[in-house]
Amino acid sequence: MTLKQVVDNVAAMPASKKAVVDIKDLSLTFQTADGPVYALSEVDLTIEEGDFVSFIGPSGCGKTTLLRVIADLEKATGGEISINGVSPEAAREARAYGYVFQAPALLPWRSIERNVTLPLEIMDLSKEERIKRAHDALKLVELNGFEKKFPWQLSGGMQQRASIARALSFDADLLLMDEPFGALDEIVRDHLNEQLLKLWARTNKTVAFVTHSIPEAVYLSSKIVVMSPRPGRIIDVIETKFPKDRTLDIRETPEFLEIAHRVREGLRAGHGHDE
Amino acid sequence: MTQVKLDKFCLVGAVAALLALIFPLAGIDGDTGKQVAFVGDIPGLASAMALCVIAGAAFTWIGVCTILHAGILLAVAVFGAWQAIDALYDYGVAGYASTGFWLFIISLWAFVWRAIDVIANYHSLETVKQQSANIIVPIAFGVWLLFVWEVVVSGFGVPQVLLPPPSMIGVRFVSSTDTMMADFYQTFVKAALSGYVMGCGSAFLVAIAVDRVPFLKRGLLPLGNMVSALPIIGVAPIMVMWFGFDWQSKAAVIVIMTFFPMLVNTVTGLNAAGKLEKDLMATYASGYWSTLFRLRLPAAMPFVFNALKINSTLALIGAIVAEFFGTPIVGMGFRISTEVGRMNIDMVWAEIALAALAGTAFYGAVAYVERKATSWHPSFRVRRH
Numbered sequence: 001m002t003l004k005q006v007v008d009n010v011a012a013m014p015a016s017k018k019a020v021v022d023i024k025d026l027s028l029t030f031q032t033a034d035g036p037v038y039a040l041s042e043v044d045l046t047i048e049e050g051d052f053v054s055f056i057g058p059s060g061c062g063k064t065t066l067l068r069v070i071a072d073l074e075k076a077t078g079g080e081i082s083i084n085g086v087s088p089e090a091a092r093e094a095r096a097y098g099y100v101f102q103a104p105a106l107l108p109w110r111s112i113e114r115n116v117t118l119p120l121e122i123m124d125l126s127k128e129e130r131i132k133r134a135h136d137a138l139k140l141v142e143l144n145g146f147e148k149k150f151p152w153q154l155s156g157g158m159q160q161r162a163s164i165a166r167a168l169s170f171d172a173d174l175l176l177m178d179e180p181f182g183a184l185d186e187i188v189r190d191h192l193n194e195q196l197l198k199l200w201a202r203t204n205k206t207v208a209f210v211t212h213s214i215p216e217a218v219y220l221s222s223k224i225v226v227m228s229p230r231p232g233r234i235i236d237v238i239e240t241k242f243p244k245d246r247t248l249d250i251r252e253t254p255e256f257l258e259i260a261h262r263v264r265e266g267l268r269a270g271h272g273h274d275e
Numbered sequence: 276m277t278q279v280k281l282d283k284f285c286l287v288g289a290v291a292a293l294l295a296l297i298f299p300l301a302g303i304d305g306d307t308g309k310q311v312a313f314v315g316d317i318p319g320l321a322s323a324m325a326l327c328v329i330a331g332a333a334f335t336w337i338g339v340c341t342i343l344h345a346g347i348l349l350a351v352a353v354f355g356a357w358q359a360i361d362a363l364y365d366y367g368v369a370g371y372a373s374t375g376f377w378l379f380i381i382s383l384w385a386f387v388w389r390a391i392d393v394i395a396n397y398h399s400l401e402t403v404k405q406q407s408a409n410i411i412v413p414i415a416f417g418v419w420l421l422f423v424w425e426v427v428v429s430g431f432g433v434p435q436v437l438l439p440p441p442s443m444i445g446v447r448f449v450s451s452t453d454t455m456m457a458d459f460y461q462t463f464v465k466a467a468l469s470g471y472v473m474g475c476g477s478a479f480l481v482a483i484a485v486d487r488v489p490f491l492k493r494g495l496l497p498l499g500n501m502v503s504a505l506p507i508i509g510v511a512p513i514m515v516m517w518f519g520f521d522w523q524s525k526a527a528v529i530v531i532m533t534f535f536p537m538l539v540n541t542v543t544g545l546n547a548a549g550k551l552e553k554d555l556m557a558t559y560a561s562g563y564w565s566t567l568f569r570l571r572l573p574a575a576m577p578f579v580f581n582a583l584k585i586n587s588t589l590a591l592i593g594a595i596v597a598e599f600f601g602t603p604i605v606g607m608g609f610r611i612s613t614e615v616g617r618m619n620i621d622m623v624w625a626e627i628a629l630a631a632l633a634g635t636a637f638y639g640a641v642a643y644v645e646r647k648a649t650s651w652h653p654s655f656r657v658r659r660h
Contacts (some may be wrong), residue, residue: 145394
């Protein structure tokens, strides 16, 4: 057992929270024509119920791949991973998580409402139930009134919010977000971050959030996972002690800057391994 | 002081109309040794030419600026065209048209060109106005082409076996409605439509199977490619031997022609859905059929409609050509092949016109359904703003 694991376990004990995602010694190697690519190696991580975990690291560090392994969109080639105590595949079949991609990925032939009801349709819910849930989900992301619009009639930020509503519509306890605000400008991004935090505080969902922005990671998270590339691995796990109902103002506090500094140091150290 | 800009097209029109009044209208009759007709003998034509001179001169000066100007110009041209036709047929100019007459046609050409040009560049935020302007342009252009065809063929006295004037084709079209309707029913409704539905439908289903079963993709697609390269005139007689003289053999030819475009397009379309969207469906644990109907088929629709449009024209061509290789005594292809033998070229042209109308209407109907069904596609949605 590594030292970090011990620390993690000790940290987990007093709260005695349920582990939503449990990863032990996970590795993933892609076989390519140019030889094997080690996307992930020796990853140990526990995400507990109600956590907001950010994955941060330079591009190619495997943070998206790790999220995709959790979502069963990629298969790990070594180690153990369980979601709610079962395999990722079983968790996916049970619709245990909502996934938000880098792009909105809204289907252009469906109205916003029908995009949000898409997973509910697949889950065979009744029409009244679908409409009701879509309405509620769109309200959560402040998109009520746009039900009948088509995706291309909305701005990029609104489209991404609609895709978050879609991931929320079937009320999974785990939310996986892969750089959902990466393509948006800073102002829209701040606004959506605030909304996401409110949502997290209200619903007590567990969130795994991939980003490459240090302020975003520190501002949003209860736990920051710093990763480094080639092979993709975890080099630091930082817990933050900000309350759930934090505001953008905390970005001016010394605690915030201290954590941001530690993340930056971690990223720099991780990068140093290459050179 | 602003410089006056003259409208060149109207200037050409006015000058040509003026010269038309001066130059001889018609040539000399070989039997009588006299000129066939003078402008002075035909008051209608003379007044039309004078009107063209006046209108041309006026618009040269003020320019064709508004849609109203274009409308006046078009009305003058229509009046002139009517008088020109009148002169050809009622005053015996047909076959003897000379310099004056052709100068007048040039004058009309200049006016029509300028008017259509202005209408084509018309922009309005009101949908109704914009749409009527959009419709007027092709209609005016088409009618003008028919007029030129009529005037050139009659004016030069082109033998009817080479090219009959459109009026003659039109008369023939109207007077043999019963025959034409029977031909249309046999060739279009029975053969082309049923072949189209069978060919496109079966190819669509096979495409889904090909997409599902990898070895079919490797094995069947190259084979389908080969079938599409088969020459229709080689296949048609064999189909007649297999399926008899009636519409069934024509439908079989059409099935062969339409199958491959539909197959290839649908297979391509089924792969059009992006990786992201497929991942999205996977996160919902969506099964094969659910993903097929909710994601892949809707994404394939633009490709499917492409094939449906290509095939709509192929089907009619196939039906007509296949009838050359054995048919009951009805059908558009049959009529064309027999009437050519009897030198009834006007009937042949009437059938060609019918085929053009039916083909265009068919294509238009498919395109209309496409617009309704795939209004979300970037190529259509711009119009909805």
